[in-house]
Each structure stands twice: as C-alpha cells, then as structure tokens.
Amino acid sequence: xxxxxxxxxxxxxxxxxxxxxxxxxxxxxxxxxxxxxxxxxxxxxxxxxxxxxxxxxxxxxxxxxxxxxxxxxxxxxxxxxxxxxxxxxxxxxxxxxxxxxxxxxxxxxxxxxxxxxxxxxxxxxxxxxxxxxxxxxxxxxxxxxxxxxxxxxxx
Amino acid sequence: xxxxxxxxxxxxxxxxxxxxxxxxxxxxxxxxxxxxxxxxxxxxxxxxxxxxxxxxxxxxxxxxxxxxxxxxxxxxxxxxxxxxxxxxxxxxxxxxxxxxxxxxxxxxxxxxxxxxxxxxxxxxxxxxxxxxxxxxxxxxxxxxxxxxxxxxxxx
DNA sequence: CCCGTACTTGAAGTGGACTTCAACTGCAGT
DNA sequence: ACTGCAGTTGAAGTCCACTTCAAGTACGGG
Numbered sequence: 222x223x224x225x226x227x228x229x230x231x232x233x234x235x236x237x238x239x240x241x242x243x244x245x246x247x248x249x250x251x252x253x254x255x256x257x258x259x260x261x262x263x264x265x266x267x268x269x270x271x272x273x274x275x276x277x278x279x280x281x282x283x284x285x286x287x288x289x290x291x292x293x294x295x296x297x298x299x300x301x302x303x304x305x306x307x308x309x310x311x312x313x314x315x316x317x318x319x320x321x322x323x324x325x326x327x328x329x330x331x332x333x334x335x336x337x338x339x340x341x342x343x344x345x346x347x348x349x350x351x352x353x354x355x356x357x358x359x360x361x362x363x364x365x366x367x368x369x370x371x372x373x374x375x376x
Numbered sequence: 377x378x379x380x381x382x383x384x385x386x387x388x389x390x391x392x393x394x395x396x397x398x399x400x401x402x403x404x405x406x407x408x409x410x411x412x413x414x415x416x417x418x419x420x421x422x423x424x425x426x427x428x429x430x431x432x433x434x435x436x437x438x439x440x441x442x443x444x445x446x447x448x449x450x451x452x453x454x455x456x457x458x459x460x461x462x463x464x465x466x467x468x469x470x471x472x473x474x475x476x477x478x479x480x481x482x483x484x485x486x487x488x489x490x491x492x493x494x495x496x497x498x499x500x501x502x503x504x505x506x507x508x509x510x511x512x513x514x515x516x517x518x519x520x521x522x523x524x525x526x527x528x529x530x531x
Numbered sequence: 532c533c534c535g536t537a538c539t540t541g542a543a544g545t546g547g548a549c550t551t552c553a554a555c556t557g558c559a560g561t
Numbered sequence: 562a563c564t565g566c567a568g569t570t571g572a573a574g575t576c577c578a579c580t581t582c583a584a585g586t587a588c589g590g591g
C-alpha cells in the first residue's frame with residue numbers, strides 16, 4: 222500500500238491518534254469531512270490531518286467541540302491557514318489559558334490563606350463559598366471570585 | 377421555627393448552597409449522612425454543614441466525588457478536624473493545584489512557541505501532539521508532556 | 532382534624548465526547 | 562471467484578454529577 226493522496230479511516234486514525242469512532246463522530250459533528258468511494262467507504266484528503274491536529278490542539282487548550290467548530294469555520298476554506306490566521310486563533314487560545322491560569326492562581330492563594338486558619342467556615346471561607354453568593358449582586362464589575370472555569374479531567 | 381440542633385433538608389440546602397437533590401445524591405454516595413424522623417424524613421446534624429463546606433471546597437479544587445469520599449474517610453470520625461488535619465488535606469490540594477498550574481503554564485508556553493511558526497505539524501507541534509506519543513515509551517521519568525489534567529468546565 | 536407545604540422514593544433524563552455493538556458490505560490479494 | 566480484514570450504519574451504552582419527574586407520605590400551625 223504505497224502512500225497516496227487519499228487516506229483510509231485506519232490510516233487517518235493511526236496517523237492522527239484519534240480512534241476511528243472519533244473520526245466518524247467528528248464528521249457527524251461537521252468538524253471534518255471525507256469523500257466516499259463508489260462503495261461508500263470514507264476517503265480522506267491529507268489536509269484532514271492538519272485539521273485534526275488543530276482539533277486536538279484546541280481541545281488540549283480546553284475548548285469544547287462547539288467552540289472548535291466555530292473556530293474552524295473562521296479558518297480559510299480551502300487554502301492553508303496563513304501565519305496571521307494562526308496568530309489570531311492562538312491569541313484567542315492564549316487568552317483562554319491565561320484566564321484559566323488566573324483563576325487557578327486565585328484559588329491557590331485562597332487555599333494558602335486558609336491553611337493557617339483551618340477555617341472552612343461557610344460564611345468566611347473563599348474556598349468553600351458556594352459561587353460567591355456574598356458579593357454576587359449581579360455581574361460584578363471587579364472579577365469573578367471562584368473558578369467555575371476549572372474542572373476535573375475527563376475521566 | 378427556632379434554631380435547633382437538627383436541620384431539615386431545606387434548611388441545609390439553603391445554608392449550604394447545595395440543592396436538596398444534591399444532598400440526597402451525596403448521601404447515596406456515602407459523602408454525608410442523616411438521621412430520620414419516625415416518618416422517614418431526613419434530619420441533619422449541624423456538623424453536616426462543615427462537611428458540605430469541605431465537599432464544595434474540594435470540588436472547587438477539582439477533586440472528583442470519588443476522591444472527596446476518600447479524603448472524607450481520612451478525616452476524624454466524630455470529632456471536629458484539627459488544624460493539623462486541615463493542614464495535611466490542604467497541602468494535598470495545594471499539590472493538585474500546583475500540578476494543574478504547571479501543566480497549564482507548560483501548555484501556554486508551548487502555544488507561545490507555536491505562535492511564531494504557524495506550525496501545527498503533527499510530528500513537531502507540542503500543542504497538537506496526541507498524548508506525547510513521541511516520548512512515551514512507558515511512564516517516563518521526566519514529566520507528563522501535555523495536560524490531560526485540564527479540562528473544560530461542567531457547562 | 533385539616534390542609535398546605537415539605538418531604539419521600541426510584542426511575543429516568545441531561546450533556547459532552549465519545550465508544551461499543553450487531554449486522555451487514557466493500558476491497559484487495561491470491 | 563474466494564476469502565478475510567476493513568469498512569459501513571444507527572442505536573445504544575458509558576462516565577460524572579447531578580436534576581427532574583411522578584406518585585405518594587409526613588409535619589405542624591390553626
């Protein structure tokens with residue numbers, strides 16, 4: 222099986238690191254596409270690999286498939302993304318990461334300030350405070366208190 | 377209804393910020409418990425509030441309910457946790473947060489190094505590299521490459 | 532004692548990102 | 562032509578942390 226310009230499912234799976242089932246899922250979600258043989262089997266253009274790399278990267282940064290679809294739609298259709306495309310997108314990601322970092326640092330600092338006191342009082346403790354009911358009148362001007370932004374890993 | 381030493385579901389819900397359904401769920405999961413009236417209704421000891429504060433704090437730090445159950449089991453049964461209990465636990469959490477921070481910073485730096493090049497090549501790009509197949513022989517000594525550690529918020 | 536509100540239960544639903552299954556069909560080497 | 566692996570489909574299952582639902586029961590002030 223010599224290298225050609227079209228790839229089968231298993232080739233793409235192997236080379237992208239995604240399971241074949243994930244590829245079908247992404248196709249159904251409109252994230253990638255494929256041509257078909259006369260018999261109905263998928264054949265992928267090599268460009269799908271770059272697209273998949275983009276998807277994995279975005280997902281590593283913490284974007285949902287919905288958000289990824291949106292960003293993919295903002296990419297040039299057909300042509301390879303230019304450096305400025307990538308600049309725009311990655312700036313976007315960078316912001317997202319910075320937000321996460323900030324939230325995480327705030328949480329850690331709050332934890333540090335709790336370590337000495339052994340508090341965990343419902344009223345006072347920033348770590349255990351529900352969703353900052355205290356200061357939450359309505360979208361406060363300052364900053365969100367606790368990170369609804371962070372969560373546990375996907376199993 | 378004067379303040380008593382036992383609390384009803386709705387009181388605990390109100391004072392803890394958890395929905396009543398969440399309380400029942402936590403009970404089923406063995407995270408909290410309650411006595412019952414002769415008619416079968418739940419009555420909570422006030423100590424459940426502290427326990428719930430702990431649960432929310434742990435969950436804010438990113439622990440799964442499974443992990444939280446484990447940590448709760450490590451807490452003194454009956455007596456109020458001492459400062460040294462809290463010290464131990466919070467140190468644990470601190471580690472967790474630091475790991476997340478580290479992973480996130482690594483990712484951001486990787487992103488920064490990608491911004492200039494517009495790469496996203498499957499082979500070279502750290503951001504899009506599956507789960508670091510490159511260096512993954514088997515649990516490497518150095519450090520995990522990409523954060524399976526971070527994920528998107530629970531909607 | 533009455534009545535409205537609060538509470539009870541198990542079962543089923545939610546959502547995100549997939550995976551697994553069963554039953555079938557295509558493709559390519561010999 | 563045969564054979565066996567690779568591919569196809571829709572439906573259903575998985576995981577987590579809950580929420581919602583329906584149908585029925587308890588509590589407590591008047």
